Amino acid sequence: MNELLLAGISQVVTPFGVGPKRGAAMRQLRIVPEAAVAVDAGVISWIGPEREWSGSAESVIDLGRRAVVPGLVDPHTHAVWAGDRLADFEARSTGATYEEILAAGGGIWHTIRETTEKSSEEMATLALPRIEALQRSGATTIEVKSGYGYTLEAEMRMLEAIRLLQGRTQSRLVPTLLIHICPERPTERQAYREMVCNELIPEVARRRLASAVDIFVEHHAWSSEDARIVLACAQAAGLRIKLHTEQFQQVGGLELGVEMGALSVDHLEVCSLEQCELVARSKTIATILPGVSLHLGLAAAPGRKLIDAGAAVAIGTDLNPGSSPLFSTAAAMGLAVRLNGLTAPEALTACTVNAAAALGLASVGRLEVGMQADLLVLESADWRDLSYTLGQNMVCEVWVAGRKQAA
Template structure:
């Protein structure tokens, strides 16, 4: 006898399992009409057409003819911050660029000044409504980066805030240590990098405050050689690696990430056709962030070219105060269809199984026996309403590990 049987599902729609890459084949969906799902100990124990169910269940819940998709996975957020970037927003509206604002001490530097002195408790309190907004949009697994602390102590407090958030939120959080911005002078940069490698990363690993290390590689941030040193330290400490790269310039970050076996390379707005092929021949996930393109007015990452080359693509919100104040994983999916050239089935794959792969997770992101019972029940009977609808939340219910979550 199963613990729970969910019936009355108009259609269960899910990507297939992992292919030869860490991610799944783009856009190949399994659609089960008039379906049912059985759950035991938070894991899917049976799934298929309701008429084929032959078992019994302690509890049966009729979902009333609504469509069900896997819980969405947001593989890239900066959800912990203090202050705002409204002045930056106004400056951009008058023609200032992201890089000009950063060089003038705004942008990331402004958020660091606002965040660095906050306690872990204060940061968690500020971030909780953002995490809850992502969950209401369908996200059951959410990556959360540090990176606005800058100092050793403040970065640790940021990751401690993520740990506090996990105790207060219903979604599954995945913490990442982000080595975000760097000092201007060469000597100061080397000193900071040494602190990161000899103190910060070892302490984060020792306390299990993060599962991965990310680094921002651009002309106005870290170089590819800096990143190689930092990421090698992360791998030596037993942590996975990721990169922010190819957002504004091509400075070798993507190539480094592929060579070092990064879980993902993220942004990719200026990724070339040749680089698309390089990612496609690797096990690294290409994570695209359409909210940034919309908010900053940048050319969108070449999602269509990446997929056509054979790359496994994921989609994230990049929720942050400066370049992507996007509080909805479902909206990120819809924007990727409109801005990055993905089909609706490809976008669902990119927001579920491939986003999970970008976090090194194999037990979420698809609906099949043995997977975590993370489900999104839609207001609609047709799953395509999820990427189609903008400006209205069509998520009816969220289930995490077989438990219905409060609205």
């Protein structure tokens, strides 16, 4: 006997088949009208037209002819921080650029100063409402980065805060060690890089505080040469790798990520057609972050060109205090349709199975027998309302591993 049957579903809509979807395959969804989903021990045990159900269940819940889609996966957030960046927001409204604010000691540096002295408990307390907001918007798996600690001790406290959060939310949290900003002087940069490689990464790996290492590659951050050294250390420690790159300038980070087999290269606002084609020929996921384009007024990443080239594209919120105060994964999906040129089916794929692949996960992101029963019940009978509707949360219920989450 199954534990639960979800019935009265207007349509179940999901990507299907193992692995990330590339190019035209991102538009291919399985749509089951008048459907039901059976769950046993947190896993989908049956899915199909309700009229074909012949099993038994301990409990049957009628969803009132609402649509069901997979739980969303947010593959890129900075949800742990202290302080705010309201002064930066005001400065940008008067014409200051992101780089100018950073050079003046604002931006990431300001958040580091606010965050670095906080305890893990204080950080977790500040971050929990942000995680809960993402979950209410439909995120059942959420990547969370460090990167505002800067010192070894503060970075460890950030990762410990993420571990605390893992025990306080039902959504799956995937921790990533982010090597974010770096000292300006070359000698100090080398010393910091050596600390990262010789102390921070080994300790994080030993304590299993992160599953991947990310690094910010830009003219005002790390060079691709620095990144190669850091990411090689991460791989030697058994950690996967990711990159923030091609956000403001083309600096070789995308090429490095593809060469080294990164899970994902993220941002890509200035990605060229040749770079789109390079990613498309690789196994690396291209993660686009439309909240940044909206908030900073940047040209959006070329999502349409990436998909047309054959790449596997994922979408994230990039939730952070400075460049993307976006607390809704569903809204990121809707923005990708409007700003990055994706279709609604492509955006759903990018926020589910492809976002899972950007985190190295295969057990979430689609609704099939044997998959985790992470699913969303929408307010609408038509799944497209999830990316169409702005300013209203179209997620009625969030289910994680077959358990309905509190509103």
